Amino acid sequence: MTVQAEAHAAHPPEAHQSSRVDARTLGMFLFIASEVMLFGSFFTAYFFVRVSAHTHWPTAGHELPVFVAGINTIILVSSSFTMHWALQAIKRGNRAGLQAGLTLTFLLGLTFLLTQIREYSRLGFAPYTDAFGTIFYCLTGLHGAHVFVGLTLLLAATIRSYRGHYTADAHWGVEIPGIYWHFVDVMWIVVYTTVYIL
Amino acid sequence: MTAVTHDEVHAGPAPPPTGWRRLLAPGWLRVPWMTALFFGIGAGITVLVRWLEGWDPIWKGSVITTVELTAVPFGFLAGIGGFDYWMRYAAGSPTRPEDHSGHGARSWRDYFRINTDHKVIGIQYLVTTIFFFVAAGLLAMLMRAELARPGMQFVDNQTFNGLFSVHAALMIFLFVIPAFAGIGNYVIPLMIGAPDMAFPRLNALSFWLLPIAGFMMLGSFLAPGGAFASGWTGYAPLASTHQPIGSVFFNMGVQWAGASSIMTALNFLVTIITMRAPGMSFWRMPLLVWANFTTSLLVVIATPFIAGSQFFVMFDHVMHTHFFDYQAGGYPLGYQHIFWFYSHPAVYIMMLPGFGIASEVISVMSRKPIFGYRLMALSLLAILVLGFSVWAHHMFVAGMAPWLRVPMMVTSMVIAVPTGIKVFSWLATLWDGRIHFDTPMLFALGFVSMFVIGGLSGIYLAAVPIDIHTSDTYFVVAHIHYVLFGGSLFTIFAGIYFWFPKMTGRMYDERLGKLHFWLTFIGFNLTFFPMHWLGIQGMPRRVADYVPRFADLNMFISLASFGLGASTLVFVYNMVKSWRFGPAAAANPWRSLTLEWQVSSPPPIFNFDEIPQVVGNPYEYGVPDARHAVFNGDRQVELEEVPTR
Ligand code: HEM
Ligand SMILES: [Cu+2]
Secondary structure, three states, X not given: OOEOOOOOOOOOOOOOOOOOOOHHHHHHXXXXXXXXXXXXXXXXXXXXXXXXXXXXXXXXXXXXXXXXXXXXXXXXXXXXXXXXXXXXXXXXXXXXXXXXXXXXXXXHHHHHHHHHHHHHHHOOOOXXXXXXXXXXXXXXXXHHHHHXXXXXXXXXXXXXXXXXXXXXXXXXXXXXXXXXXXXXXXXXXXXXXHXXXX | OOOOOOOOOEOOOOOOOOHHHHHXXXXXXXXXXXXXXXXXXXXXXXXXXXXXXXXXXXXXXXXXXXXXXXXXXXXXXXXXXXXXXXXXXXXXXXXXXXXXXXXXOOOHHHHHOOOOOHHHHHHHHHHHHHHXXXXXXXXXXXXXXXXXXXXXXXXXXXXXXXXXXXXXXXXXXXXXXXXXXHHHHHHHHHHOOOOOOOOHHHHHHHHHHHHHHHHHHHHHHHOOOOEOOOOOOOOOOXXXXXXXXXXXXXXXXXXXXXXXXXXXXXXXXXXXXXXXXXXXXXXXXXXXXXXXXXXXHHHHHHHHHHHHHXXXXXXXXXXXXXXXXXXXXXXXXXXXXXXXXXXXXXXXXXXXXXXXXXXXXXXXXXXXXXXXXXXXXXXXXXXXHHHHHOHHHHOOOOOOOHHHXXXXXXXHHHXXXXXXXXXXXXXXXXXXXXXXXXXXXXXXXXXXXXXXXXXXXXXXXXXXXXXXXXXXXXXXXXXXXXXXHHHHHHHHHXXXXXXXXXXXXXXXXHHHHHHHXXXXXXXXXXXXXXXXXXXXXXXXXXXXXXOHHHHHHHHHHHHHHHHHHHHHHHHHHHHHHHHHHOOEOOOOOOOOOOHHHHEOOOOOOOOOOOOOXXXXXXXXXXXXXXXXXXXXXXXXXXXXXXXXX
């Protein structure tokens, strides 16, 4: 029963696949689970400041640009559709569609991020103004950081698509960043609702 | 192992670099200049932003330090080669083939490189964590020297605060948690019949985050104003105001260590779910795998909360935000809620893998099937769920809403039930067994007995009235050391001795092992048991000085603790000597059934020449003809003969 053999094989034996789920997809979903919890801790802080400490929202004299942020929301949500489009394209082997979809998604995401930075400079309050400012900046900033990570992944996928990678039956490098990007979108809707609208 | 991916183009193996090009190759030559480069980038961006925004002063020490605690580690990781593959992948360049040159270790130098072999990484983990264990232990010796007599002798108050804070932070984040990750890394793929972890490159990266976190925390002693000094719990607003810059070293150190454990947990989960050998159903997994499975779930779900809490404190400290500043609308108690929502589950992160190790050792060494296998696995899951409902038992005296006390008291007592189930199951496994008192078994038995004492003092503390009396006293110190030292540490030692022959291919010195156990066991009890007494009498924890009536007992404790510290020398000597000169170990010295023992010691470079077929339960000791797995040659015959249980 004991295998005393030295390793002569230059290659590992193929691992047995014991689940129908693909390892990379599962990894991404677990990663997203922990990201959700990270957002959860920030929302807990939001809850403590707004509900437990009874902070006015927004504090007197400040206003949140609900309308501009609304436009920005539409931009980000539409980028989810272009992402989906890109993935569908490569599944049919349509490389031009993939490239167009990815590029468009990237640009929409970038627009979102730049708009948000622009908004920051016009708000008239800062993270150190009061607890309301703290929570506002930290929640939107946390989300912004995730948009940045998502954009980095998208950039890699886009570059690779122009350099001839991905085919109709090998495109996990598009699919996985796509899952993350949808997560970033959904998270923004939650942030927008709780911070701007409620 | 990464499956063949059709959308990757592979380049041939890279020729070894020569001349100045060696500076560009991943490794220690690239580390210094990459680190410097990232330092420059971090400082440059900070200064640029401050200049553009017109903030004064442009060069602000605390801000630069904070930024650099992020940038410099990235430089280090980039230098050592943690990102090379992904950079080439992202650029669409041909990636280096998975030629497995990063597999296996041919000389000690290979342990100081990025290595994708889970066996190498496991050993990297263990050696690193033992280094930090010794460092943190020395800090404890300093503390006990100061506490031997009332009055101030060797250190001032602020330094003392730094000593216990760094001691605890290192023991928890750089020793107990990652040491279990190290054992898991080595053993899990072997146990489930996989050639490696699911994401070998991520695995390598998660290891290299650890030394970063550890040296960051140790390095805080060198920061102006001294080390972080608000305890490993880092309560705000204390930690976010009135603290030297060293406290940012703690905030960031926790982030790096936390990122490392989340990445490892992800890897464990995906490996366990997708890479089990044929026939290895969940109900045939060894309990160590079960334990790491639940622990990893805890890590993935809970660790982001401590990340959040440390971000908040750091922002309050450096950027003057107001998360915990009551006057500006913040909520001071929020810190403790968020922190303990992680840190209570974290005590199970620090214990469940130990339960797994104890189960393996006790079953093998009493030559009996584990009693109530399924209940053992289910009780792990019960702890996982219940663990999230008890956090506020750390806050009975914090001034939280009084109605929360009783529910938290009840849940805290309920969680002792699944824990008790495990203890009874170990006892029932031992019952009537043919017990072999080898060193791993001694540590496992020491664990069971000491953990019971720690669990009992836990129940005491969970009772609100008792906790109000003993909160922040040495009673709590006794409790945490009975569960963490007598519990986690004993199982880590059990695991290290148990798998030492597998990892090194050599046998440790049994006599020294036994000596180590008895010195530790006696020294441990002499040191920590009297602390219960001190605590009930009212001696507060986390102080450098105390009233003279506690003097005798403290002197006794200090002397005992030096003996306990010295016992570690026996361990280290035994490990070093046996690793180099020990007698060659057999493939299966403990006559165990689980898969890692069915291959040579140390295992072949890819673990298995062919993936085994699992045909039965892992613990059928003493059951005639029972088999856990069969290998290629036997497979056909075996499958017909052995009924699948
Ligand atoms: C039977 C199960 C347990 C119960 C009911 C329990 C209960 C408690 C309570 C009520 C406290 C708060 C004491 C205070 O600060 O006033 C406490 C502290 C603590 N417990 Fe446990 N405990 C249990 C098991 C464990 C285990 C298994 C571990 C770790 C392996 C652990 C580690 C700790 C630590 C580290 C602290 C101190 C935290 C600090 O620094 O303030 N406990 N425990
Ligand atoms: Cu607790």
